[in-house]
Amino acid sequence: MTRPPRRWIAHLDMDAFYASVELLRYPDLKGRPVVIGGGRRHQPELLADGTRRYARLADYTGRGVITTATYPARDLGVHSGMGLMKAALRAPQAVLLPTDFDQYRAYSRRFKAAVAEVAPLIEDRGIDEIYIELTELPGAQEPVGHDPYGGVRAIALDIKNNVRRATGLTCSIGVTPNKLLSKIASELDKPDGLTLLTHEDIPERIWPLPVRRINGIGPKAGAKLATLDIHTIGELAERERPWLVQQFGRSYGAWLHDASHGVDERALVTHSxxxxxxxxxxxDRDLHAKRDKAELSAIFTRLVEQLALDLQRKGYVGRTIGIKLRFEDFKTVTRDMTIEAPTAEAATIRLAAGLCLKRVDLARRIRLLGVRVSALRRAGPGSDPGARA
DNA sequence: TCTGGGGTCCTAGGACCC
DNA sequence: TCTGGGGTCCTAGGACCC
Structure with missing residues (x-):
């Protein structure tokens, strides 16, 4: 008789990823408060004596936000998503570095390849995190000494070591029976952590946490739960399922109930x-459709051209063309239209996006403009006129 | 000194067809 | 002339995530 294997899923999260990559390049910044974000206007300057001069947060002007902050910067009360101008009030002396996505993507590929050497079944969740299937790996079900889960723990350590060897970077891993719990667990011992939990650990380790730690409970749901006097995951777990369904709807209410009890059967998605x-x-400043027509038009054209190149580079064509506008009051509207034949051509996209733009009342000033292509399919060989580039 | 840029998924109404 | 139900596509907005 063989028992079914215990399911083990890992969630791996790189520690302060962008900031840590920058520290590899600028090791003299180690231990100092550093913030990544903003435009390209604050590159470090190499001085004659060989040292570097870095921009200070205090010197920043503009509308950027923090993408990542080092742990010493977080200790000063700044965090990702915070406006840089606001962050400058809290940590004026923090170093400000521009984002270098090409570099982060290169390190992203390296850490994912290092994980794949140990465990090839991976779900990509963006540039700095992944889920990893551990269930069927050799030794995953074996105890080691007095540790009943020693086998899977050793695999997780192996993954961490391989990532560090390949990149010089640390990561934090949560190992549990599902994605939901692993995502929470990977944050419990950051940085450089390894947290292994089973269902038996839920009351002690999961229930005391705030509901917002659950992936899928955002600002809105969190606020609504707070008005219902539900603050921790344990308080959520105390509520009856029908009551949650009544408060949050059939789908989301039932999901909240499952999540609070650590129930999550989702499989890994290894291809998408x-x-x-x-x-x-x-x-940089809000633009008016009439008064700033030339500037707006140039930006519109540039966005369309970048988008067409992205599509062609990635090998996709799309039938639904859309725009997005955000006004000075932060209200956002979208318009889209579906065309006959899928395209990756700038001229076609520009035409359709221009028609979409005409359907919007442009009385208010605009702070953001976006262009989008959806209903994508792979560009067949020779089928797409935009694919020549 | 408010609030980037790139995504996914869900809901809901209306058109249109069977 | 009225009354259905179901399915699919299109569009707009919103919540959420990295």
């Missing part, structure tokens, strides 16, 4: 195709 490709930009 993009649904949408888009480009958008926030202006």
């Amino acid at each position: 195709e993009p649904v949408t490709i888009s480009r958008e930009t926030t202006f």
Whole structure:
């Protein structure tokens, strides 16, 4: 008689990823508060004596936000998503570095390849995190000494070591029976952590946490739960399923109930195709459709051209062309239209996006403009006139 | 000194067809 | 002239995530 194997899923999250990559390049910044974000206007300057001069957060002007902050910067009360101008009030002396996505993508490929050497079944969740299937790996079900889960723990350590060897970077891993719990667990011992939990650990380790730690409970749901006097995952777990369904609807209410009890049967998604490709930009200052027509038009054209190149480079064509506008009051509207034949051509996209733009009332000033192509399919060989580039 | 850029998924109404 | 139900596609907005 053989028992079914215990399911083990890992969630791996790189520690302060962008900032850590920058520290590899600028080791003299180690231990200092560093913030990544903003435009290209604050590159470090190499001085005659060989040292570097870095931009200070205090010197920043503009509308950028923090993409990542080092742990010493976080200790000063700044965090990702915070406006740089606001962050400058809290940590004026923090170093500010521009984002270098090409570099982060290169390190992303390296750490994922290092994980795949140990465990090839991976779900990509973006540039700095992944889920990893551990269930069937050799030794995953074996105890080691007095540790009943020693086998799977050793695999997780192996993954961490391989990532560090390949990149010089640390990561934090959660190992549990499902994606939901692993995602929470990977944050419990950051940085450089390894947290292994089973269902038996839920009351002690999961229930005391705030509901917002659950992936899928955002600002809105969190606020609504707070008005219902539900703050921790344990308080959520105390509520009856029908009551949650009544408060949050059939789908979301039932999911909240499952999530609070650590129930999640989702399989790893090891392959996916993009649904949408888009480009958008926030202006340095709000623009008016009439008074700033020339500037707006030039930006519009540039976005469309970048988008067409993205599509062609990635090998996709799409039938639904859309735009996005954000006004000075932060209200956002979208318009889209579906055309006859899928395209990756700038001229076609520009035409359709222009028609979409005409359907919007442009009385208010605009802070953001975006262009989007969806209903994507792979560009067949020779089928797409835009694919020549 | 408010709030980037790139995504996914869900909901809901209306058109249109059978 | 009225009354259905179901399915699919299109469009707009919103929540959420990295």
